[in-house]
Amino acid sequence: MGTISVDEETGRTVVVLAGEIDVALRPEASQALSTALRRDLPVVVDASGVTFADSSGIAFLIQFRALGRDEGLDVTFRSLPPAIVDVLEILGVRDEFACAA
Structure with a gap:
């Protein structure tokens, strides 16, 4: 979970991801994205607690980055x-994911 x-x-x-980031979290992902866009401030996505991400989890990260850039x-x-990181590299988008210290 x-x-x-x-x-x-x-x-x-700050958007904090923890545990298994998968399709079951679609409502939470949509809410997090909406909140971040509404606040119109810099966003840090903290994935330090992620243990697994399926294609929906990866898509959330890509969508978050794309919409943030667009806004x-x-x-x-x-x-x-x-x-x-391995999946982002395979998709050829790793360079778009700047990492904060």
């Missing part, structure tokens, strides 16, 4: 697990 939560911090929005939001990623 996984979770997607949003921490509304001063000056940024002019600075979206960075924290602690992408190797399994996610």
Whole structure:
């Protein structure tokens, strides 16, 4: 089981992913994306707690990055697990996922 939560911090929005990020989290993913776009602040996606991501989880990350770029939001990623990085590399989009320290 996984979770997607949003921490509304001063000056940024932090989206925290944990556990298994899969199709069951579609409503949470949509809500997180909506909240981040509404706040119109830089976004950090923290994936340090992810243990698994299926194609829906990878699609969420790609969609988040694309919509953030389209809306002019600075979206960075924290602690992408190797399994996610490997898939992003295979898809040829790894360079689009700037990682924050």
